[in-house]
Amino acid sequence: MKLVSNFISLAAAEIVSKIVTFAAFAYLARLFGPAGYGYIEWAGAALMCAGLIVDQGFNSYGAREIAKDPSRTAPLVAEIITARFAFAVVGYAVLFAVAMSFEDGNPLRQLLLIYGLSLFILPFLLQWVFQGHDRMHIVAITQTIRQVVFFGVIFLFVREPDDLLIVGYAEVAAVFAAAAFTIFSYRNFDLNNRKSFRPALSAKLFREGIPIGFSQIFWVVRSFGAILIIGLIATAAEAGYFAGAMRIFIALHAFVFLYFANLLPSFSRAWESGRLELNKITKNSLKVVLILGTVAGICWIIVAPYAITISFGQEFTAAAAALQWLGATCVAAAIGGHFRFGLIAAGEQTIEMVIAAVGAGAAVILLPLGYWNFGISGAGAALFFTEILMLVLAGYTAFSRLYDLQKNTGTQPFLKDLSKETRC
Secondary structure: OHHHHHHHHHHHHHHHHHHHHHHHHHHHHHHHHHHHHHHHHHHHHHHHHHHHHHHOOHHHHHHHHHHHOHHHHHHHHHHHHHHHHHHHHHHHHHHHHHHHOOOOOOHHHHHHHHHHHHHHOHHHOOHHHHHHOOOHHHHHHHHHHHHHHHHHHHHHHOOOHHHOOHHHHHHHHHHHHHHHHHHHHHHHOOOOOOOOOOOOOOHHHHHHHHHHHHHHHHHHHHOHHHHHHHHHHOOHHHHHHHHHHHHHHHHHHHHHHHHHHHHHHHHHHHHHHOHHHHHHHHHHHHHHHHHHHHHHHHHHHHHHHHHHHHHHOHHHHHHHHHHHHHHHHHHHHHHHHHHHHHHHHOOOHHHHHHHHHHHHHHHHHHHHHHHHHHHHHHHHHHHHHHHHHHHHHHHHHHHHHOOOHHHHOOOOOHHHHHHHHHHO
16 A cells, blocks of 8 residues: 555656646747757756766665665665765766867857756755655655756746756756755654764675666666767757657656656565565556556557647647657556566666666667658657567566566466466
8 A cells, every 4th residue: 555655646746847847848948949959958868867977876776775674774875975976076077078079159068067066966865765765755755846946947037048058057956955855854754864974885885786877877878868869960950859759758757767666665575575475566567557558658649749749839740750659668668667677676787787788779779770761750769669679678587587486486477377367
């Protein structure tokens, strides 16, 4: 029951967050046009990549470890903040180098330098602590604060095309507000955090956290990285069209991520109890996702042409086909997430990282090929086929390592059991 209530809290906050964020970006798209909007999304994608250098998978690792042993909360907080702050220096250096590669006067140079300041605040975003303690309402409030602050700064201060750089300051203000809230909550809730903070590091943090981080970086290569790739080979307007479709995709894909962020602590505890328990929780979730995902995917394909023009205006009609492909991509991700997060929960994060790397490599190859042959709709199709590849690889690996119950317990195999219950 708590699993359901946690997801409802996360989903409700995500709906509010996505509505206000989407409203802000729709406003920006109409104010700056496809070219100016393309600059914003390209800079945001670059920031996302740099942000994952800071994260390094420590969020998922920390939440998993706290779910297993809540008494480790304080040491994990000390280690993860220390490591992430060191990586923030590296991330900003990379972003600075990219910014300097653009000629003086290019809006991307200033945007990247401003956006990058938020990297030094990210280490203090402690929502992963509350995820590990199953206090998802704190995670939900944190996300809402971040997006509402961003929305407020945009609508209060961005009025003219010359206000492009204020978008970067809005992101910095949003991350600061969210981090301040999590620190306040951490200091005031009883989370086994009696120890005072002292910088610390451990080999285990890097050994187990970094593979998860690389997996997330590979996901960015396939999603936010797609915006970067198309931005480098397409015109500014077409990059803006594709970015608009990706903005909707990423907004809705966030619910897929939230679903598995909510499941990860349960997956971790289930694995500690044995394969049978993980088999049970995965099977029940898959039955629901297969049905809802199919219905949602069909609706997405039908609604996509209307959604893109209502959101960004008639100028973005060309992005409709790409958005339809991205809808199918989201459904595949919702199915494959069971296997990917199951592997992470079982401590098989290195294998999951390799699967993500294969997907990233496929995306790097297929995205340009798809665009050069079929335009931005071909780029959307490339992401779909990449996600299918990852679904097959993750599913095969999970069934062979996590769900082969007939070999390990003498009970009925996972896949056969699932198909029988689905037919019933």
